[in-house]
Amino acid sequence: MARHEELTAATGMPIYFCDPRSPWQRASNENINGLLRQFLPKGMDLSAVTPQKLAYIEAMINDRPRAVLDYRTPREVYTELVQNALAARVKQYPPGAALQS
Template structure:
């Protein structure tokens, strides 16, 4: 299947961003990430945990574009990307394994992202990621957001 969506999870608030490249290749992923992360505060982009798919082969160029460090995890050690794996599990409520994402428009994918970001999480003491994220952005000091 050639369709895909990415999973980016900010670690402190568990805010989710879902880039949706129309194809599974490095250049298309790079463009989708740039577009989807353009309004994201740079302090929250460090580091990005990356898997080892062929579409992620341009990680050095993407790291430079986003001004973020990228850590490539060992595919046999899924615990190295626990937040992403948990978020992917939550996404199964909306998209079963093997879903063809090419049939879902950007509006639907953004609606699912919005639902995830407004869904209370036990790990956040039953607060939704969007509330915590907005509170962090509004605080005078974002130093707590750095890894």
């Protein structure tokens, strides 16, 4: 996050930094840490974790329904957002319509 000011300028999205030793300010982060600990216990040698194992863990976490997402999975929500964005793009620029420069 060394370049957080550039990210804020480019996106218009402010970056929030939590106070040190204040886990209640990082609820989402703490939640994902708890999920990861189910697969990667504290103290585990992470150099022994293969890319295939990481892909498995990623799939398991992304395919887990979340209450905050109305019991949909993060993958489902992401896919819906992408499809909606593409549909809006097609509506804005229908196939066969002449593009103006």
